[in-house]
Amino acid sequence: MTNEFTFKRILLAVVVLLASWLRPCHAEPLAITPFYTFNQSPLVQIYGLPAAESAVVQPAGKAWTLLSVDVANSYLKRETARESLLLDGEGERITLALRYGVAQRGELGMDLPLIAYNGGIFDGFIEDWHEFFGLPQGQRPDAPKGQLRFQYEKDGRQRLDMERDGLHIGDLRFSGAWQLYHGGGANPAALALRTSLKLPTGSSSRLTGSGSTDLALWLTGSSDYAFPGQWGHATVFAAAGGLAMTDGQVLKEQHKNLAGFGTVGLGWSPSDSFALKAQLSGHSAFFRASAFSELSSGAMQVIFGGTVAFSPRTTLDIALSEDVTVGASPDVALHLGLGHQF
Known part of the structure; x- marks a missing residue:
């Protein structure tokens, strides 16, 4: 309970600090890039599944930092004569990326x-969210x-049993990228080859x-289109690649x-200080x-x-995700990503 309370205080402090910084920005066109997030299921986010990332790599000598927070609430209960699966809880992932x-x-x-x-604070919110939009509730209303x-x-053998809360270091990742194409200009058509290596620095027993x-190895590309007058510009982006994993615990x-992954999305920026984005x-x-498709089938989310x-x-990126493939990813997840370029 102490760890959960501490995390909520930290998250509240970050939101208040960001709000105090908020002001209009009038400069070069706002770059539209994919949300820096991925499936936050407790059985998936522990592996090296990457975010799509930008199709434009950082210029030589320049650095980009990101502080992201992902809050994902899961409830899934399945049972057959041979198997039983219960995923009930809330996970928070804080990532510092460079x-x-x-x-x-x-x-x-x-x-x-x-x-x-932890046990979570969004159970009631998610039930109200699903009811408002007419989405299926499943067994969630009857769950503790x-x-x-x-x-x-x-x-008859227990293969996973985790019910300990707390905040711990996860698996460290190193990444690299190479610019394959850059069309020039503020928001160009671009293509990059990206890779990441995840090391087992976290605890498998604590998930x-x-x-x-x-x-992981993947291609990510984007193309930008300017609209006439005061309508701003739009960007389409996509990524696709593969993930190779050693035997885990x-x-x-x-x-x-082995696993494959991909992202496709678009965004529209009507001004230099704001953009709307959506991705699959x-x-x-x-x-x-x-026998459970939530384990043996793929997952898809709309963000x-x-x-x-x-x-x-x-x-600052602010996003919500909803599971398209029910049960294979969290019901609802919140993403915040504060990025700064030096």
């Missing part, structure tokens, strides 16, 4: 995540409120790490070593040999929100 431009077209980076689990329990049993070493007998992100299954520019170099 990207630095090297040479003429290269970029190096690092992500340091902190991961917390404020419970933390991630449990999986198969053939802050997978116990595996993961390598979470559901190790059913874990798959998905990936193939991370597990096999289960929507916007970007606010506090200054020409400082932006």
